[in-house]
Amino acid sequence: xxxxxxxxxxxxxxxxxxxxxxxxxxxxxxxxxxxxxxxxxxxxxxxxxxxxxxxxxxxxxxxxxxxxxxxxxxxxxxxxxxxxxxxxxxxxxxxxxxxxxxxxxxxxxxxxxxxxxxxxxxxxxxxxxxxxxxxxxxxxxxxxxxxxxxxxxxxxxxxxxxxxxxxxxxxxxxxxxxxxxxxxxxxxxxxxxxxxxxxxxxxxxxxxxxxxxxxxxxxxxxxxxxxxxxxxxxxxxxxxxxxxxxxx
Amino acid sequence: xxxxxxxxxxxxxxxxxxxxxxxxxxxxxxxxxxxxxxxxxxxxxxxxxxxxxxxxxxxxxxxxxxxxxxxxxxxxxxxxxxxxxxxxxxxxxxxxxxxxxxxxxxxxxxxxxxxxxxxxxxxxxxxxxxxxxxxxxxxxxxxxxxxxxxxxxxxxxxxxxxxxxxxxxxxxxxxxxxxxxxxxxxxxxxxxxxxxxxxxxxxxxxxxxxxxxxxxxxxxxxxxxxxxxxxxxxxxxxxxxxxxxxxxxxxxxxxxxxxxxxxxxxxxxxxxxxxxxxxxxxxxxxxxxxxxxxxxxxxxxxxxx
Numbered sequence: 001x002x003x004x005x006x007x008x009x010x011x012x013x014x015x016x017x018x019x020x021x022x023x024x025x026x027x028x029x030x031x032x033x034x035x036x037x038x039x040x041x042x043x044x045x046x047x048x049x050x051x052x053x054x055x056x057x058x059x060x061x062x063x064x065x066x067x068x069x070x071x072x073x074x075x076x077x078x079x080x081x082x083x084x085x086x087x088x089x090x091x092x093x094x095x096x097x098x099x100x101x102x103x104x105x106x107x108x109x110x111x112x113x114x115x116x117x118x119x120x121x122x123x124x125x126x127x128x129x130x131x132x133x134x135x136x137x138x139x140x141x142x143x144x145x146x147x148x149x150x151x152x153x154x155x156x157x158x159x160x161x162x163x164x165x166x167x168x169x170x171x172x173x174x175x176x177x178x179x180x181x182x183x184x185x186x187x188x189x190x191x192x193x194x195x196x197x198x199x200x201x202x203x204x205x206x207x208x209x210x211x212x213x214x215x216x217x218x219x220x221x222x223x224x225x226x227x228x229x230x231x232x233x234x235x236x237x238x239x240x241x242x243x244x245x246x247x248x
Numbered sequence: 249x250x251x252x253x254x255x256x257x258x259x260x261x262x263x264x265x266x267x268x269x270x271x272x273x274x275x276x277x278x279x280x281x282x283x284x285x286x287x288x289x290x291x292x293x294x295x296x297x298x299x300x301x302x303x304x305x306x307x308x309x310x311x312x313x314x315x316x317x318x319x320x321x322x323x324x325x326x327x328x329x330x331x332x333x334x335x336x337x338x339x340x341x342x343x344x345x346x347x348x349x350x351x352x353x354x355x356x357x358x359x360x361x362x363x364x365x366x367x368x369x370x371x372x373x374x375x376x377x378x379x380x381x382x383x384x385x386x387x388x389x390x391x392x393x394x395x396x397x398x399x400x401x402x403x404x405x406x407x408x409x410x411x412x413x414x415x416x417x418x419x420x421x422x423x424x425x426x427x428x429x430x431x432x433x434x435x436x437x438x439x440x441x442x443x444x445x446x447x448x449x450x451x452x453x454x455x456x457x458x459x460x461x462x463x464x465x466x467x468x469x470x471x472x473x474x475x476x477x478x479x480x481x482x483x484x485x486x487x488x489x490x491x492x493x494x495x496x497x498x499x500x501x502x503x504x505x506x507x508x509x510x511x512x513x514x515x516x517x518x519x520x521x522x523x524x525x526x527x528x529x530x531x532x533x534x535x536x537x538x539x540x541x542x543x544x545x546x547x548x549x550x551x552x553x
Binding site: 049051070071072074075076080081083087089090091092096097099100101103104148149152 | 420423424426427429430431433434435436437438439440441442
């Protein structure tokens with residue numbers, strides 16, 4: 001297992017945001033965590049990246065315990081996160097944004113090769129190389145942050161809601177790119193997504209997280225009819241309201 | 249005409265001095281959200297390092313008596329080390345606290361430093377004659393004389409500004425610092441080492457303070473333990489006017505405050521002139537009412553986590 005999150009509990013001040021959550025990602029896999037708003041998806045990714053510190057449980061990356069490490073050390077170990085809301089550096093131009101991605105590397109020749117490769121993958125970034133990153137459109141910014149994360153040469157990339165705020169055709173484009181990256185360079189991906197349809201379409205395996213607890217885990221091939229996922233996602237069967245529940 | 253030229257040079261030199269001070273504060277604020285009120289006292293300590301530590305009335309030169317190049321190198325290094333020490337001994341323990349907490353810590357540090365100076369050197373002002381050749385006049389044309397030091401301050405400031413621009417545009421660390429100033433957490437998630445970067449900001453800020461010690465002492469010719477306080481107030485106002493968190497803003501604010509002070513002393517009626525600073529502050533209030541976010545808009549204003 002490349003990355004395994006083992007029974008972590010995470011608190012925001014004293015409120016638990018995650019309870020005994022486990023996630024595993026194997027080399028070369030695309031794994032999706034889906035769940036409604038406030039389920040704890042981002043909390044999971046931020047814990048993996050060392051931004052949040054679990055109160056119990058362990059996070060093991062490539063045989064090494066990484067919980068308790070600070071974000072830069074986790075990044076240097078080979079986990080690159082594209083956080084929610086993209087976080088481009090708007091005061092930097094496109095090229096500078098990408099160069100920040102190479103901070104942890106010293107292999108100059110390889111960096112230049114990867115840099116060219118990213119510009120080939122995202123031609124729009126090559127066109128706007130010297131432009132302020134704040135002036136890019138939402139879709140272009142998403143390409144930029146994925147390119148930037150790629151330049152860290154990660155062993156696993158985690159992405160928080162790549163579809164947020166993007167038009168549907170752009171979302172398709174982003175996922176196409178991600179699956180191509182896996183195919184062409186064996187990139188391992190852990191993606192957080194609100195849409196379970198999207199996850200079922202693109203991932204190998206899927207986790208459903210709700211109210212800070214893991215509800216379901218499985219191969220997307222076995223879950224294609226979507227019923228089980230919906231049930232786990234909403235907490236009850238569609239059309240059968242519980243006491244005081246709401247019908248969707 | 250002569251008077252105009254002299255006023256312009258004087259305004260530019262004042263503005264340059266304030267711009268350097270505002271930059272020293274802005275550098276730390278941009279990556280750490282720390283408003284370092286001890287910055288003025290760093291400048292004071294750099295000045296006191298020139299003389300022999302004793303409470304004697306007449307100051308004896310220590311570092312101040314060395315070769316000028318050595319004086320510059322040692323004083324700058326001294327203030328840089330002082331700034332770094334304050335980071336590693338104090339500020340790093342509060343760097344995740346609120347900006348208000350950090351600011352109060354810096355106040356406390358500033359008073360502590362002033363009192364350390366009083367303990368070692370005594371509270372009385374001490375005359376110091378640093379780089380006396382710079383306090384002379386140079387004749388620009390017939391009858392128009394300006395102080396050499398004013399031209400030196402302007403030149404030094406512009407050299408430092410160009411150096412800083414090159415640092416922020418061309419070097420890896422500079423680009424990282426700009427990124428961290430905008431979004432510290434994201435920069436760290438990309439592997440930028442947070443502590444190292446903040447330490448670098450303290451080094452740059454300390455180096456500016458060290459250079460300002462030399463300029464300030466040369467100009468004043470006297471050391472007092474409180475001499476950093478009033479200038480710090482102006483630096484702070486300059487950063488606020490320019491727009492907190494923007495380094496371009498700090499420079500613009502520094503020049504705005506410096507030029508306003510000098511122009512006001514030139515044009516105000518004789519009776520009001522003693523209240524020049526009050527007039528400057530009045531203008532500051534008006535500017536802030538007009539543009540609460542400062543003269544230079546910064547693009548990023550996210551809270552750092």
